[in-house]
Amino acid sequence: MSGFVGDTILSAVLASGVDTIGVSQGSPVGLTSRAYPAIRHASLANDPRFALPMDRTPALDGAEFVTCVPPQARGLARLFQPGRTLGRDLDTTTAFEGMWKSGPAERGEPTDLLVVGGGVAGLSAALAATRAGLGVTLVESRPFLGGYSGLFGTLEGEDSPEESMSRLGAEVLADSAISVLTSAAVFSVRPGLARLHQVEPSNGQNRGRVVDIPAARTVIATGSIERLPIFAGNRLPGVTGSLDAYELVTRFGVWPGRNAILATATNPAYRLAMLASDAGIEIRRILDSRPHSASRFIAFSRAYGMVQSPGATIASVGVARAGGTLSVHVEGRSGIPLVTDRLLVSGGWQPDLTLWHIAGGASQWQHERGRIEPRGDLDGIALAGSAAGYYSRRGCIQSGADAIDKLLGRPRRQVDDPTIDPIYETPDGPLAIAAPDPDTAPAYLDGGPGLLQRPVPPRRRPWQVLWRSGPSGLTLLSEAPQPLSVTEVAAGVELDLIPERAAGIVAQERVASIPLASEQDHSVTDLWGPVGPGDVPPYLAGRFGPDAKVVRLLTAEPRALETGALIFPNSDTRHPREAIGVVLRFTSEGPMALVSSAVATAGLPVVVRDKGQTVPATAALQAD
C-alpha cells in the first residue's frame, strides 16, 4: 500500500481504495475517521499497550501493520476477500479504538493550563493564557493544528478560515510557553488531572503511550461532531459525513469515487459540493431535508448547475452493485433509485461534550437548536469554541480568550458570535430521520465507533405466537452494553427514545468514563470486624425471645452443624416461625447456638435441621 509524506495510516488506506471495516450483522460498515479498528505493528505482540489509532498514526515507509480486531473470514476465505475491506468481524468485538484506555499511565509534566483541542478556540485559549503568564500544554488529537473551521467558510469582514488557522497555529508553535502535543487524544479528565494517549515515532516505529497530565486548569475545546442522518444503510461503505470528506480531501488529497450525491440539513455541506465540483467530481444531486432553504452556498451551487431537491430526505441506501456503487432511495419518491459512487451526508452539528461529561459537567437539550448544550460550571475546567455552543469562527476564537478569563476569575467580556439573518441563511434543519425499514441494511444512530443501531420493538409475526421469541436486536437504549456518544443520545431524543428533559442526564450517565485515581485513598476498606465464638449478630436479637441464650450444642456424635441451621423443639416442627433457636457457628468447642431461654436453662432436647437431616441435640449453657 502506498502513501505520501504526511499521510496517516487511515488516509493511506482510504486512498488505496479500502473503504470497509468489515461486516456487522450481515451488512458492511464503512471505514471513516470516526470508525476504524485499532492497529499495531505486525512485529509486536497482540497486546493492548501496542494498539494504535489509524487516524493518529503517521504512515511510515516500510512499516507493516495489522488490525487488532479479529478477522471475519477464516482459512482460505481470507484470500478471496474483495480488496476494499479490512475484513474485520464487528459482531464479536468493540475494539475499534481505545484498547489502551484500561492500562496504566506514566506521569507527565504538570502544567498551569491544559488546552484540549487545537482548533481556533483552543489555539486562541492557549495564546490568551500565555499572555496571562501561564505555562500551557496544548493537546491535539490530529497530527496537525488548526481544527475544522475550513468547511464553514467566511463571514463578511473575516479572513479566510485557512489564514486564521494558519496564523493562530504559527503563533502557538512559536510561543515557548506553550508545549504542543499532536496525535494525542485526551480520553479522561477531572479537575486537576487529564489522561491522554499519544502516538509518537520512535526508532522507525510508531509508539503509543498513555500519560497523566496534572493540570491546574483545563480548557476543553473539542469542537463539534457532525451528526449522521438516520436511514437504513447510513453506514454502508461510501456513505461519508461532509466534514469527514472535506478533511480527507483538503488535508490528504483523497476523494474516493468520481461522482457523489449530497444529502444535507446544513449549509456548509453545499460548500463541500462546490469544492468537489471544482476538483472535477460530478455532484449528481443535492437532497436538502429543509423544504425552503436559503444560503449563499445554496445560491452559488445552483449557479454551478447542481440539481437541488429541497424537502427531500433519504429513505434508504443499498449497494447497487459490487465495486462500490450505492443506490439511494428518496422518501416519498418511488421509481428508479439514484445511483452514486459516494453519498455525502450532513445531519447537523452537536457540540462534543464527551470530556465535559466525563469531568462531571452537566448539560441539557436545547429544543430550538436541536442539540445538547453544556450547563453550569466545573471547578478549574472551562469550555471553549463550538464545544461550548458557539457557532461562528469569530465566536469560537473569542471564546478561547473568554475561557481563560473565566478560569482566572477575571472580568468577562461579551463574546461576539454573529449569525446571519435567517432570511439570508436558513439555520440547520432537524436531524433527518427516515421511517424504520427492518428489511434493509441497519440504520445507525451515529457514525462513531459505537455501532449502535436504531432500537426496534421486538417483531412477532402471527406464526411466531407459538414460539418463544429469541434475541431480536436492541430494543432499548438502556440495554446497550456500550457507552453512548453525545450524538447517539441526541439521536435518541430526536427518535423519542429519551425525553428531552433527561437528555443531559443520560448523556452524562452513559459517557465512556475512565476512572482516574483521586486525591483521596479509595482502597477497599473492611467494614467488618472479627467474629467472636459467642457473638450474636444484631439481626438475631429478640428472635427467640428477650432472654435467648448462647449455648453449646451436644450431639450424640461429633458433628459440624452449619451456621444458620434452625433448631426446633421436636422433629414434627419445621417452619422457621416455629424455630426455638439457630446454630451460630462451629467452634473448637463444638457448635454454638442461640436458643430460647427456656430451652437453655432446662437443658431440653432439641432437633437441629441441617442439610436435610434432623440431628438430635441438647443445649449446654455456657458458664459465662
Place this chain on the structure above:
Amino acid sequence: MSETDFDFAVFGSTPLAQLVAGLLAGTHDRKVLLIGESRASYRLPRGIDLSVAPITRPQTWALLSDTVPETARLVGRVSGRGGVLRVDPVFFAENPQAVEALLHIRHMAPGFGTAAEPVPQSSLGGNRSGAVFRDALRLNRPQLESGLEAWLADQKVARIAAQSVGIAEDGQAELVTDSGSYRARQAVLADDEAITAWLPLRQWPKQLRRIEHTAILTTPTRPLASSIMLELDSGVFLTQQPEGGVAAFGPGDRAWFSEHLQGLLGRERQIEQAGQTSYSGLATMDGAPAFGRVAGAGADIVVGTGSYGAFIAPALARWLAGTPSPLEAQWFDHHLVSRDGADRRLVEFSWTRGEPVR
C-alpha cells in the same frame, strides 16, 4: 372533591410507587395523583425487583411470601407474560459476618417456599461463599413500564410533572404545574429519590440517613455465575444483560465502586465502563424497612425495602387504604418510621451497620 383535589399524591418512579398508586386508585377507589416517570428504557438501572432478598427476619419473609403470588398476577395483568421473569439469583459473601448472614438466609428461605442451595466456591472465585435461590421472580422493568402507563390510565391515576411541591406537617401536599395547582390530602413518598427530593428537612426522621450510591454499566464480558448476583458484604448488585454487559449498583462513591467492581469481576477481565452515575440512597439505622407517616402525622414514606419492595405493593396499598390483613397490619405497625430504634427485634442484616459507607 374538586378535580384538583386528590386523596393521595404518590411520589416515585419505581415499580413499587407506580403499582401502589394504581392499586390505591383501582382496587381501593381512591383519587390518586402520581408524580414520577417511567425511565427504565433510557436510564442506568439503580435497582432491581426480586421476590427474594437478604432478609433475616421470618416475619418479613412471611409477609413477602404471602404477597409474591398476588404481585406476580397483578404484573401479569399489567404488562403481559414478559413482565415477570423466573431467575436464579446468587447471593455471595466473603467476610465471616456476611457469610454467616448468608447462611442464616439460606436456611430460612426454604421455609417460605424459596429453594436455596449452596454455590460451589469455584464458581465465585476468591474465598467467597454463595447461595443460589431457585425460581425467584424478577420484574422486567422495561416491559412492566410499557404496560404501566395504560394500566395507570385505566385506574384513573392522574400523572403530573410538578414544578414545585409543598408537603405540610400534616402530610397534605400542594403541587404546582404549568397548568395549575393540585392538592392531595396525603403525600406518599414511595422511593428514596422522592424522599430526598421532596421531604422537608425539618420533617426528616431520625431513622433515616443518606448513603452515596453508584451505578455502573460495563461493556460485555463473559458470563457471570448468575445473571443476578448480590454481594452481601457491600450490598452491590451485579446484573448481567443478555448482551453481556454488567449493570452494577449499590452503596459507595464512584471511585470506590469502580475499583470494587473491577475486583468483583476479576482483574483479568478486559472491561470498560459503558455508563456510570452517582445518586443518593437511603437506609434506616437498624437495617429494617420503614413505613408510615413521618413524626406520626406527616407524609407517608417507604424506605429500606431493597430489592423486594415491588412485591409487597398490594399489602402496602391495603395498609395505606386502611384495609390490611391482621398479619399485614402487625408487620407495618412494627415497622413505622417513627420508631425510636430501641426495639432490637426489628434489626435486619445490613452491610452498612449504621456506619457511613465510603
